[in-house]
Amino acid sequence: MSLNFNTPDFEVIREESRCIQCKVCVHQCANTVHSYDEEDNVVCADDTKCVNCHRCVTLCPTKALIIRRHPLEFRENSNWCGKAIKEIYKQSQTGGVLLSSMGNPEPFTIYWDRILLNASQVTNPSIDPLREPMETKVMIGRKPEKLEFDSDGKLLTKMPPNIELKIPVMFSAMSYGSISRNAHESLARAAEELGIFYNTGEGGLNREFYKYGKNTIVQVASGRFGVHKEYLNTGAAIEIKIGQGAKPGIGGHLPGKKVGEDVSATRMIPVGSDAISPAPHHDIYSIEDLRQLIFSLKEVTGYKKPVFVKIAAVHNSAAIASGIVRAGADAIVVDGFRGGTGAAPTRIRNNVGIPIELALAAIDQRLREEGIRNYCSLIVAGSIRNSSDVVKAIALGADAVYIGSAAVIALGCHMCHSCSTGKCNWGIATQYPELVKRLNPDVMYKRLVNLISAWNHEIQELLGGMGINAIESLRGNRLMLRGVDLNEKELEILGIKYAGE
Amino acid sequence: MLREGELRIPSGCAISGIIDKKGKKFNGKEIIKSIALMHDRSNGLGGGFAAYGIYPNYKDFYALHIFYENLSIKAQTEDYIKKHFDIEKAESIPTRYTPNIINVPLIWRYFVHPRINVCLSEENFMDESEFTSRCVIKINTDYKGAYVFSSGKNMGTFKGVGYPEDIGEFFMLDTYEAHMWTAHGRFPTNTPGWWGGAHPFTILNWSVVHNGEISSYDANRRFVEMYGYKCTLKTDTEVITYLFDMLVRKHNLPIEKAIRVVSAPFWDDIDREKSEEVRSELKSIRAVYASALVNGPFSIILGFEKGMIALNDRIKLRSLVAAEKNNRTYVASEESAIKIICDNPEKVWSPKSGEAVIVLMEGEQE
Numbered sequence: 001m002s003l004n005f006n007t008p009d010f011e012v013i014r015e016e017s018r019c020i021q022c023k024v025c026v027h028q029c030a031n032t033v034h035s036y037d038e039e040d041n042v043v044c045a046d047d048t049k050c051v052n053c054h055r056c057v058t059l060c061p062t063k064a065l066i067i068r069r070h071p072l073e074f075r076e077n078s079n080w081c082g083k084a085i086k087e088i089y090k091q092s093q094t095g096g097v098l099l100s101s102m103g104n105p106e107p108f109t110i111y112w113d114r115i116l117l118n119a120s121q122v123t124n125p126s127i128d129p130l131r132e133p134m135e136t137k138v139m140i141g142r143k144p145e146k147l148e149f150d151s152d153g154k155l156l157t158k159m160p161p162n163i164e165l166k167i168p169v170m171f172s173a174m175s176y177g178s179i180s181r182n183a184h185e186s187l188a189r190a191a192e193e194l195g196i197f198y199n200t201g202e203g204g205l206n207r208e209f210y211k212y213g214k215n216t217i218v219q220v221a222s223g224r225f226g227v228h229k230e231y232l233n234t235g236a237a238i239e240i241k242i243g244q245g246a247k248p249g250i251g252g253h254l255p256g257k258k259v260g261e262d263v264s265a266t267r268m269i270p271v272g273s274d275a276i277s278p279a280p281h282h283d284i285y286s287i288e289d290l291r292q293l294i295f296s297l298k299e300v301t302g303y304k305k306p307v308f309v310k311i312a313a314v315h316n317s318a319a320i321a322s323g324i325v326r327a328g329a330d331a332i333v334v335d336g337f338r339g340g341t342g343a344a345p346t347r348i349r350n351n352v353g354i355p356i357e358l359a360l361a362a363i364d365q366r367l368r369e370e371g372i373r374n375y376c377s378l379i380v381a382g383s384i385r386n387s388s389d390v391v392k393a394i395a396l397g398a399d400a401v402y403i404g405s406a407a408v409i410a411l412g413c414h415m416c417h418s419c420s421t422g423k424c425n426w427g428i429a430t431q432y433p434e435l436v437k438r439l440n441p442d443v444m445y446k447r448l449v450n451l452i453s454a455w456n457h458e459i460q461e462l463l464g465g466m467g468i469n470a471i472e473s474l475r476g477n478r479l480m481l482r483g484v485d486l487n488e489k490e491l492e493i494l495g496i497k498y499a500g501e
Numbered sequence: 502m503l504r505e506g507e508l509r510i511p512s513g514c515a516i517s518g519i520i521d522k523k524g525k526k527f528n529g530k531e532i533i534k535s536i537a538l539m540h541d542r543s544n545g546l547g548g549g550f551a552a553y554g555i556y557p558n559y560k561d562f563y564a565l566h567i568f569y570e571n572l573s574i575k576a577q578t579e580d581y582i583k584k585h586f587d588i589e590k591a592e593s594i595p596t597r598y599t600p601n602i603i604n605v606p607l608i609w610r611y612f613v614h615p616r617i618n619v620c621l622s623e624e625n626f627m628d629e630s631e632f633t634s635r636c637v638i639k640i641n642t643d644y645k646g647a648y649v650f651s652s653g654k655n656m657g658t659f660k661g662v663g664y665p666e667d668i669g670e671f672f673m674l675d676t677y678e679a680h681m682w683t684a685h686g687r688f689p690t691n692t693p694g695w696w697g698g699a700h701p702f703t704i705l706n707w708s709v710v711h712n713g714e715i716s717s718y719d720a721n722r723r724f725v726e727m728y729g730y731k732c733t734l735k736t737d738t739e740v741i742t743y744l745f746d747m748l749v750r751k752h753n754l755p756i757e758k759a760i761r762v763v764s765a766p767f768w769d770d771i772d773r774e775k776s777e778e779v780r781s782e783l784k785s786i787r788a789v790y791a792s793a794l795v796n797g798p799f800s801i802i803l804g805f806e807k808g809m810i811a812l813n814d815r816i817k818l819r820s821l822v823a824a825e826k827n828n829r830t831y832v833a834s835e836e837s838a839i840k841i842i843c844d845n846p847e848k849v850w851s852p853k854s855g856e857a858v859i860v861l862m863e864g865e866q867e
Contacts, residue, residue: 120716123714124713124714124716124797124798124818125798125818127816127818132816133767133769133816135767135768137768138791139784139787139788139791141788143788143789144789146751146752146753146754146789147752147754147758147785147786147789147790148753149753149754149755149758153755153757153758154778155778155781155782155785157785157789159781159784159785159788159789162788368723368726368727371727371728373727374724374727374789374792466716467714467716467796467797467798468716468717468796468797469796469815469816470765470794470796472720472787472791472792472794473716473717473720473721473794473795473796473797474717474720475720475791475792476719476720476723476724476792477716477717477718477719477720477723478719478723479718479719480716480719
């Protein structure tokens with residue numbers, strides 16, 4: 001074996017005067033960064049193993065630890081930066097595909113941050129959510145083109161199945177396997193308390209969680225892991241996963257070491273086997289095949305559940321979305337290139353797909369031009385970071401949003417981007433029992449409830465400021481948006497005016 | 502400076518409406534007196550009236566009222582009209598000199614009948630109202646300098662830049678008799694001064710006068726534009742008119758359901774409904790027509806062939822008062838504007854938020 005060229009990314013700084021050698025850090029770090037030297041009674045650190053997850057920093061009773069970027073620098077070079085060089089070292093050593101976790105971290109434009117919201121002044125009053133009703137409920141599902149009444153004013157039209165969201169935010173698909181059982185339980189219980197939905201991801205649903213079925217969206221992905229009739233009928237809605245923002249064009253990948261007894265039973269695969277979903281659905285090679293899958297799922301669930309179709313935001317999303325509506329989907333989910341993941345090839349994560357803001361604006365506009373926007377709900381995902389992102393997404397044309405990264409951050413994720421190692425010190429993206437138990441669902445589900453409740457208050461305040469008291473009046477209301485630092489083409493695609501116009 | 506239609510101009514306003522449900526006609530002087538009392542609610546940048554029942558001799562013809570900026574656009578537009586309609590009569594709308602009314606465009610009216618063969622050939626089949634509304638939208642979109650500001654049967658709109666009482670004087674409304682009048686005084690927060698921008702806004706027999714600024718404007722606009730409308734004026738009133746035309750004429754909703762759409766009950770109130778049937782109906786209305794909910798402060802008076810509807814927003818952010826005496830119903834932004842033309846009304850009330858005052862002509866059903 002040749003010399004290992006890798007150098008540490010982070011530096012562990014231990015203030016010796018504070019350290020009491022209690023060894024909490026040693027016990028807490030699943031990456032075995034910290035070790036105790038009995039002879040000298042000191043705690044040492046191996047910087048090369050550190051992923052900067054802050055577990056030790058947070059739990060250190062004397063606050064003796066600081067992790068920071070390693071000061072070691074390569075010679076300055078704008079082209080061959082440290083990251084580019086280190087990636088070559090890794091690949092030349094292993095011969096493998098580079099893997100990454102969480103969403104695209106590259107410095108592409110974040111359009112949310114270049115869009116500003118309106119507020120009422122003088123000509124119409126802002127509405128005070130503390131004193132007036134302020135509605136954030138939305139109905140997700142197919143809508144008929146119009147309602148018909150008989151001559152006595154009785155409604156004749158039968159409504160297709162819709163799900164009701166008290167708040168237009170849902171928890172994105174994260175499979176049991178990629179995240180822990182306790183993380184799943186926290187999401188399910190929070191969704192139930194909030195009157196929203198969480199998504200099983202592609203790993204099936206543990207039977208013990210069937211009781212949260214009315215707040216569950218069950219996913220059907222290309223691997224069909226854990227998909228059976230009972231599973232489909234347990235959820236409130238079904239989501240066909242065609243693609244994911246973090247890795248458009250390829251399927252999910254769960255390393256065998258994350259497949260223990262329970263995951264194996266839920267997924268219906270052998271213990272320890274890699275769960276690698278095919279890149280395409282092998283029964284969907286075009287849009288007409290998608291229609292057949294949508295209707296097979298409707299058949300099996302008695303036309304009682306809306307069927308969503310999730311795609312990654314790619315160049316031709318608008319036309320694809322139009323096809324999906326026409327194929328009979330009740331909702332389209334579009335996942336932008338910043339969407340998170342437990343594991344994705346780095347090259348794909350960082351270079352494939354387009355920003356959700358642009359995809360959303362283009363899809364909403366296209367569906368309107370075709371006169372079919374009202375048939376189908378539009379849900380977006382792919383890095384919604386806060387309530388103003390939610391509001392901007394809805395004003396651009398979304399019905400609701402999915403959050404994944406924000407939800408796991410609420411559960412303690414510190415964005416160390418190392419989910420694929422399976423050694424999540426926070427008990428989220430891991431299956432090791434000793435790590436999983438660190439995440440207490442009784443406590444952590446409450447953090448999710450807090451987060452979404454806080455966002456809801458903020459959404460209500462922003463809505464009230466705009467003089468709106470129902471969120472549907474914001475949907476597609478692009479006059480409420482103005483751009484800054486955007487060029488004309490970007491404004492055109494977003495369908496918004498420049499600030500001051 | 503950009504003209505109305507090229508940008509969106511919020512405005513506050515005064516509105517007033519009178520209907521005689523037995524169809525007895527009365528002179529335009531009354532409504533002028535009512536709207537004039539609320540002089541301070543307008544700022545001289547727009548006033549107008551809608552009158553129903555004024556053209557009994559031409560009641561089967563669409564009455565197109567058109568502003569022209571010059572003679573050449575008039576000639577072009579008339580070519581288009583001649584191609585699509587048989588013109589029974591064309592005339593300049595009579596006006597009288599009024600000192601405060603300036604920059605007057607050419608103002609014409611045409612009593613027309615759609616040419617059936619054109620109706621049939623252009624898009625396979627269309628009924629004459631759809632045909633007429635498409636032609637109106639076509640002129641307003643493509644004929645720059647021409648603007649059709651009224652297109653109903655046996656009704657007409659009269660509007661322009663100025664205080665409403667001056668506009669009434671200018672159009673000689675004291676020479677018209679109608680069974681229903683609505684009026685509008687405008688307070689735009691910008692000064693484009695374009696005649697087409699004044700209210701009422703109309704399409705076919707629908708007329709809308711409106712006080713308020715709707716904060717759901719772009720959601721509503723993008724919704725109706727999916728169904729073939731084109732919002733050329735970018736005003737709240739225009740979009741409300743199209744919403745009603747779409748809901749009632751195209752989607753065949755009963756009028757009280759259309760009201761539930763634009764001024765929808767709150768979800769909490771829906772949940773409190775005892776009857777499962779009512780609950781599921783209201784839910785369906787909110788789900789299917791979510792984008793047609795009109796949000797933000799408004800009070801509006803809608804006129805149509807069957808009668809008059811006055812409506813407030815869901816939390817009554819704009820004033821609206823109603824009164825009744827004998828066969829007449831009055832609605833206005835202020836009670837004083839009713840009292841000045843109606844001594845001792847039998848009943849005066851402030852309609853609740855989201856609750857419509859619906860007055861239908863006798864013999865009409867909702």
